[in-house]
Amino acid sequence: MDNRNLLLAVVLSGLLILGWDLGLRYFYPEASMSAQTSPKAATAAAKGAGAPGANGTSAASGLGAEPAARKVDLKTALASGNRVAIDTPRLEGSINLVGARIDDIELKDYRETVKKDSGPVRLFAPEGTAVPYFAEFGFIANGARQPSNLVWQADGAKLTPTTPVTLTRTDASGITYRIRFAVDADYMITATQSVSNAGQAGAIIQPFALIKRTSANATIDQYASHSGPVGVFADTLWDPHSYDELAELGGESPKGAPDWLGFTDQYWLSALVPGDGKGNVKVEDAGFRSLGGKLFRTDLLYGATTVPAGGSLTQDTRLYAGAKDSQILDLYEESGITNFGLAISWGWFALAEKPILWLLRTLNSVVGNFGLAIILLTVIIRGLMFPIAQKGFASMAAMRAVQPKMKEIQERFADDKQRQQQEIMKLYKDEGVNPLSGCLPMLIQIPVFFALYKVLVLAIEMRHEPFILWIKDLSSPDPAHILNLFGLLPFALPEYSFLAIGPLAVLLGITMWLTFKLNPAATDPVQQQMFAIMPWIMMFVMAPFAAGLLLYWVTSNILTLAQQSYLYSKHPQLKAANAEAAAKAAKAAKG
Structure with a gap:
């Protein structure tokens, strides 16, 4: 009895610890909005930014390291002038003319908290602030990266879907650099980088784009929803590392031509898309770097091109900065960006998850309450699975019915196991019983219910959606x-x-x-x-x-009882x- 009690205590304690860890740390990432960097990872990042990547190629790119930024508060940084406003149906913010950086992006459709007076979600913030996160566009000329503190001139005061803005700068040798920004009505900004050489000699030019961010405000990487570096290279999704793992490596340059690359959170995405997003642009380096101090960067460095006197060069790069709305991501994928919808961690059961999400959206549009939509969705799926469950129960009943005969066979041929198995199989055949038919319905249901669980984790539609009474946010x-x-x-x-x-x-x-x-x-x-x-x-x-998720499980349990x-x-x-x-x-x- 003492041994059994000890075993029970050990098993239950282990279950509690494991369940708590899985539930809080992996299955519900917003339980902690800070991705904690281990001492080992921090040491590796500080020592080895630019260390060799896992595939043997150097994670350091031609963009090199960066000096430490001067600390500044957000309000001061945004009030410093030298900015071009951004205003679209979904985005607001500004472009910093110092360094040609898009470092001020807020998402109009989403609030920071559930409170009605809460401000919009801030995605990008300037360097030196508490949570730096921005995109930068620039050039390497004759092997030297142009400084990030150069001031560009703008031909307009506001970037909108109908009014693009061009930044211009001319260096001492007579080369004029231009970055034309255009934005659509969703979350995509197109940067057209061009060079016109009016000087006396040719120049070797490499346009580049980068995204730099801190992991301090990142959602935690989990099995159901990846958070960290992500991209599609050679038409294949690449997302093996969390920020901690990337810090330990120092960085990584994935193999294959990049279709797009960036950083993802549970609900948000920033990504660079070279050219048309089909991996057919000459790129010298496309990868991820750990800069130490919870800072990370994804680099997109195009191949070197000699621009002769009187010559020119043009390169397009798109920047996605916004919500991981599956409908919007799929539209961009349909327009040509390879596997852009995989920015959402659908996993193996995407074929089931997307129809479930569509049904959930449809139900929500009908009943006007996301909680009721979850209940109705659970009822519908349980109803569809009911014939399978009924078949499983019928198999259990048949197996129960032959139990006395089976026990008789086991007793009669207790000393002859081979004959015993032969007689039992004959019994199954005579009675029309399949011992596996009770398990098969369960195996069929597992992918469906796991897909439903993942949809509730991944769907941005559930964020800040109320149910009834005290439940104001179904995602919390x-x-x-x-x-x-x-x-x-x-x-x-x-x-x-x-x-x-x-x-x-x-x-x-x-x-x-x-x-x-x-x-x-x-x-x-x-x-x-x-x-x-x-x-x-x-x-x-x-x-x-x-x-x-609890609402789904409670509803599912009630339906199971019925x-x-x-x-x-x-x-x-x-x-x-x-x-x-x-x-x-x-x-x-x-x-």
């Missing part, structure tokens, strides 16, 4: 905490603590316990104890999950067998 944990009587007791619980139990988590525990009660009772007393306590452990483990009750009514032999097994298990436990 249930804000009501039972342990402090919903705020009546004089202590507060951390929002992402497993002790912050809300009504949805309690409902999850209760409905899971009820589903366990309907299942056949385990004969082993240790297993009985584990199944008895499992629902309440899962209640604590899942408390920090997004309210939308489904099991109905199927037991259709197969009374199963219910009787389960009751008999439960009675035997209880008797064994008392004994």
